[in-house]
Amino acid sequence: MLIGKVVGTLVATRKDEKMEGMKFLVVRQVDVEGQETGAYVVAVDTVQAGIGDYVLYATGSAARQTVLTDRKPCDGVIMAVVDTWEVDGQVKYQKFAMGG
Amino acid sequence: MLIGKVVGTLVATRKDEKMEGMKFLVVRQVDVEGQETGAYVVAVDTVQAGIGDYVLYATGSAARQTVLTDRKPCDGVIMAVVDTWEVDGQVKYQKFAMGG
Amino acid sequence: MLIGKVVGTLVATRKDEKMEGMKFLVVRQVDVEGQETGAYVVAVDTVQAGIGDYVLYATGSAARQTVLTDRKPCDGVIMAVVDTWEVDGQVKYQKFAMGG
Amino acid sequence: MLIGKVVGTLVATRKDEKMEGMKFLVVRQVDVEGQETGAYVVAVDTVQAGIGDYVLYATGSAARQTVLTDRKPCDGVIMAVVDTWEVDGQVKYQKFAMGG
Amino acid sequence: MLIGKVVGTLVATRKDEKMEGMKFLVVRQVDVEGQETGAYVVAVDTVQAGIGDYVLYATGSAARQTVLTDRKPCDGVIMAVVDTWEVDGQVKYQKFAMGG
Numbered sequence: 001m002l003i004g005k006v007v008g009t010l011v012a013t014r015k016d017e018k019m020e021g022m023k024f025l026v027v028r029q030v031d032v033e034g035q036e037t038g039a040y041v042v043a044v045d046t047v048q049a050g051i052g053d054y055v056l057y058a059t060g061s062a063a064r065q066t067v068l069t070d071r072k073p074c075d076g077v078i079m080a081v082v083d084t085w086e087v088d089g090q091v092k093y094q095k096f097a098m099g100g
Numbered sequence: 101m102l103i104g105k106v107v108g109t110l111v112a113t114r115k116d117e118k119m120e121g122m123k124f125l126v127v128r129q130v131d132v133e134g135q136e137t138g139a140y141v142v143a144v145d146t147v148q149a150g151i152g153d154y155v156l157y158a159t160g161s162a163a164r165q166t167v168l169t170d171r172k173p174c175d176g177v178i179m180a181v182v183d184t185w186e187v188d189g190q191v192k193y194q195k196f197a198m199g200g
Numbered sequence: 201m202l203i204g205k206v207v208g209t210l211v212a213t214r215k216d217e218k219m220e221g222m223k224f225l226v227v228r229q230v231d232v233e234g235q236e237t238g239a240y241v242v243a244v245d246t247v248q249a250g251i252g253d254y255v256l257y258a259t260g261s262a263a264r265q266t267v268l269t270d271r272k273p274c275d276g277v278i279m280a281v282v283d284t285w286e287v288d289g290q291v292k293y294q295k296f297a298m299g300g
Numbered sequence: 301m302l303i304g305k306v307v308g309t310l311v312a313t314r315k316d317e318k319m320e321g322m323k324f325l326v327v328r329q330v331d332v333e334g335q336e337t338g339a340y341v342v343a344v345d346t347v348q349a350g351i352g353d354y355v356l357y358a359t360g361s362a363a364r365q366t367v368l369t370d371r372k373p374c375d376g377v378i379m380a381v382v383d384t385w386e387v388d389g390q391v392k393y394q395k396f397a398m399g400g
Numbered sequence: 401m402l403i404g405k406v407v408g409t410l411v412a413t414r415k416d417e418k419m420e421g422m423k424f425l426v427v428r429q430v431d432v433e434g435q436e437t438g439a440y441v442v443a444v445d446t447v448q449a450g451i452g453d454y455v456l457y458a459t460g461s462a463a464r465q466t467v468l469t470d471r472k473p474c475d476g477v478i479m480a481v482v483d484t485w486e487v488d489g490q491v492k493y494q495k496f497a498m499g500g
Contacts, residue, residue, distance in 0.1 A: 001342040001376055008187035012156055014147055015180035016166050026132055026187055032326055032340045040132045042101040042156060047314055056312055056342060061161045061361045062375035066316050073179045075162035076101055079373045080315035087308035087326055108287035112256055114247055115280035116266050126232055126287055140232045142201040142256060161261045173279045175262035176201055208487035212456060214447055215480035216466050226432055226487055240432045242401040261461045273479045275462035276401055301442040301476055332426055332440045347414055356412055356442060361461045362475035366416050379473045380415035387408035387426055
């Protein structure tokens, strides 16, 4: 999985019938330091992620292993909302600031 | 999924028998700002996309999850025509201009 | 799928038993303008492509969806010989020149 | 598979129900010399790897071929802890120094 | 498939139970001219390849289509030892030199 930041939404009325009712989010990939990279993915959301959330997303056939996306022409899915991650002993991101 | 712009067509008479009757479109990948990148894919069209349309396309095994492409040697499929997307609160693309 | 140009052949006597009798072609990836890129793939040929032909090739699990490659340890297959493609209204390649 | 170094952990409380109980590790990809590259993956750990360990990780559908990750929306798994590797006759890494 | 050169070995005692008995080789990817690129893969060997051999390797789900790797968390397999390949009419590599 990769870490991404939800930065937008995408609407598509005309789509494959299997994709009816799917919510598409635009997700920018971030590096382990939390910096946005140029890469992105449009992913189906299965965990009620919101704009600004840092999320974990899976691509490829893994993206069809949720109840919502089973057997759908979908190659990107958000499968977790990140609370925190740390690298080399340093916290790189924390969803809720302490005392907040 | 990634966002692409349909920029052309491709014709191949001699092809694997499973691909008979498939329509191939040339799709340039765009970034989240809507700018074309150097990357492209030749995809099977399942949603009657036209030249100039912005579309969502899926690659890998996801490209076989439509009725049309089931069990075909196909690794790229257009599964939606994009109406609009926005990033960081700004509309980056809108299929029909307001008042149009 | 991506567009490639068949530029060579590869011979491997000692190989997985499932690959017996397969013909390997060396395929250089081209961009939508028809220019060769540095990328390549060694693909199984299912459509009798020849040296110099422009072809469509599929990678990943799609490469096992032909009768010839079913359940084989093969991740690249040529599934069509390209006749012509056009981008932005311009013909980028045509297999047989007019009047030829 | 690729070689990676486990450099951190990631916590995600809200996640797809199939991912309950999974432990996520942040893994930096290394090259064959053992140097860290910019690439990373967040992987499920199936072999009790620790921070600082060099590991082998698999991506894509291979990541679902362990008992722990079967049919899960998971595209990265650590499936081995590396003891040593050598390239061009030189040992590039050894988990336990001699005499240690 | 891609062409690689076997440059080393990797040992991992602690690994997923499905990977017991597997032999891991470090394979550097080469371009069509035979020049080593920076990319590599750690692959399971199914054809008794040796250090210095040029091989064909498959990645992704194709890597599980051999008897040895069936249903294993393995995303890279060596499925052939290359004898020779040629590009643009020139032999780029030949396993046994003539007269040797």
